[in-house]
Amino acid sequence: MADTIVFTRGVPPTEAFPTDELAQCFDAALRADTAVVLQYGQQPGYPALRRQLAEEYGVAEKEVLIGNGSLQLQDLVAAYLVRPGATVLTEQPSYDRAIGTFRRRGAKTIGIPIEPDGIDIARLEAEVQRQVPAFLYLVPDFQNPAGATLSLEKRRAVVDLAVRYGFWVIEDVPYRKLRYQGEDLPLLRSIDPSRIITMSSFSKLLSPGIRVGFMLAPAELIAAVTRTGEDTYLSPVLPTQAAVAEYIRRGWLQPNIEKLKALYRPRWQAMVSATRQHLAGAQIFAPDGGFFVSVMLPEGANYAGLVARAKDIGLVLTPGQAFFADADQGELPDGERFVRLPFCAVTPAQIDEGVRRLASLL
Template sequence: MDREEQPPREPERQREPEAQREPEAQREPERPRESWAQREPEAKREPERPRESWAQRESWAQRETPPHGDELAPLTATAASPGAHESRLVDEAIEREGFGARAPAARPGAPLGAGAEAQPPAAGSRAAGGSLGALGALGSVGAAPAQPTSVTELLRFRDRLERTARELTNDYNELLGRLGEPAAGAPPTGATISFARGAPSLDIIDVQGLRDAAARAFEADPGGTTAYGTSVGYPRLRAWIADRHGVEVERVLVTNGSMQADAFLFEHLVGAGEDVIVERPTYDRTLLSLRQRGARVHAIELEPDGIDTSALSRLLGDWRARPKLAHIIPNFQNPAGYTLSLAKRHALLDLAAAHSFMIFEDDPYVALRFRGESLPTMLSMDPQRVIYASSFSKTVCPGVRVGYLVGPPGVISAVAELATNTYISPSMVAQSIVYEFCASGAIERSIETVRRALDERSTALASALRRELPEAEFVPPDGGYFMWVTLPAGTDVHALHHAASELGVSFVVGTDFMLEGGENALRLAYAGVTPKQINEGVMRLAAAYRSIC
């Protein structure tokens, strides 16, 4: 064949040193390149987990340990850079006999000659797709470029590896930072929103008015304010309460909170094995106190207009109960928020007269009506058959711990003796401050502030429940602190309570207010939360409900 007809020769490649060559039979066939995401061995890959609902997810940044216990911590460029092993391999190759003579030493990062591989983007660059571009330019992680032929190429490769490590470190730390941000649709983070406590929020408490009342108390009556006093309470406050209810002062006893009044009355009137009527549901502490005394508690169903007086009449007519006392919360009942109608007030008083039992009218929320007309107290309708209790915790502030009883003189005298033997006297400091607060007219302004706030919050709660949790059944109250919510039959309120707490919202389960039942009910207290918190809290509650259904 003539020279012109011969095919062009490939340029001769530089011979590899003997030590670098291996027989053709021993060489592995060249495999197609995988993306970096495919290089993890199949055996080591974790099986794909089923997706969680957003209500079940929790930000990794808030967990004590990330999934599977792996520690997620920011990397440093040094930690991600080629280690001692890789650097030593490069140094050994450079020192091999005759290897360094093929090319002059190159400064790391110097421009490559013709035909050399392109450099990856600089650290932080997104021109080549961030870390994916860097890995593609680098080739298989940890592998040297195909058959390096000079110290220059080895040094350049090491420089590229170090710069790529820095870029990947930046990408890793950026992704790690994003784990602390809530994902789209994830449950909100922040402090727990509590629908559990029946107490007003600080923004509706007249702190300045209380400060002024305290100053007046110590100025006007330092002796009475700082003294022990007697078990019936601070005389000026006792007289103010008597005037408020239109009764003689001998019918009033002021206590350390209304729960203390309850305890004294139960101790005086209820013995072990004696029958007591309560509403179903009713205040959990009342149930606890009565059961601790060994009383036989009969719970009568509560309807939106109060206790079912027909059911009570049947119980009494069959002589299945001979009660000494019926405990009734007539206005904006705790936990239901229901109000005893005027007709039922009359019916209850008639039953009490016919069956010779006393009515304990427990009425701490009476002043907090924000809708509708006020009803007369049963005390005003039958002062001999009714013992009345109320509290300043709801209208002034919970921290004062001042409550009172109004009742027949004989009952008040017996309770005063119990109080003397228990604590000599209640707090004169707290009671004198409350007196000054009331006598100055500040209590009326405080009640109006609280009413407006409760009206707004109750409306916000009802609207949020209709919007976010249409399965819920409830009766919007006309006053007070509470709303009773019933969910579809079969709902596990304890599972809901746990799921809700995981999402940062709390409430009281319905079973706490009943001797039996209430598994699909809950009490929501709205006095201590703003409308914004109410909307957020109900969204979390609805998400918790969806997660258990």
């Protein structure tokens, strides 16, 4: 059999890790601040990193909470905000692990259809009018899994709805700094921060294994979620947070981001080109950045049992249905037609061959 090509998780390749630089930062952080870094405590996160993030985003330190990746923070926010009978709204499709997290906390998780420029605002407002959600979860930049980016007009509309109806919005932005073309759009919090919880992490910029994520929100919500976290895990993982702070202090983060964009841009271009060339008739979401291109296969395509059939020819795919929450109207979309194609951990040659194999099954 030909070599297996893996189009599943959105992970960085090993060559993306700044291993030597991180080793220096861990050593420096442990030796320079041993009494803090190797001890219990500092529940909202390592102070130096909180200060750096507060300065970058123009917020007070009390509006910053650092945790073990953004998914843990989503879980803590859900634990605090979700009450019996509550709904959480997501894009449709959305990040499968977020959907699972919100459901485990007891929320009915409803997906609002996504368009090329982001969530369908009319459908969102109609659902909010039926029941104000505990929160809305969005990935506005290079969305996981679809790849779409929320337009400026829709960013303003989402913020307006949140303020008028009084619900929270999580804007999860782990891919935002990995833009390969075009201009950045403003964070939702820069439009009006009063109902916005901004989340991100260093998983895509440094390493997923260090598990350092953060959230920005009004101080009262940060304090409440911090208490929930302390009751859950007692103390944050300070050595990794301190190493990230040292990495930033040395001025290494932005140069590393530029290296990542240089590494990923050819792979992004290869995936966009391959899907357009080999998957005629499919709806293709081609982002300006991030980790994923996605396709919605034509209704007439032979997509039944696609994941299993792909494995037989050395192509590993993620089942599409997991990315879909409950339907807001009518029947649940057929997730078997949806295919997420991560490109960062595969070479351009593997990308072209993998998409060719996918096309051969349809």
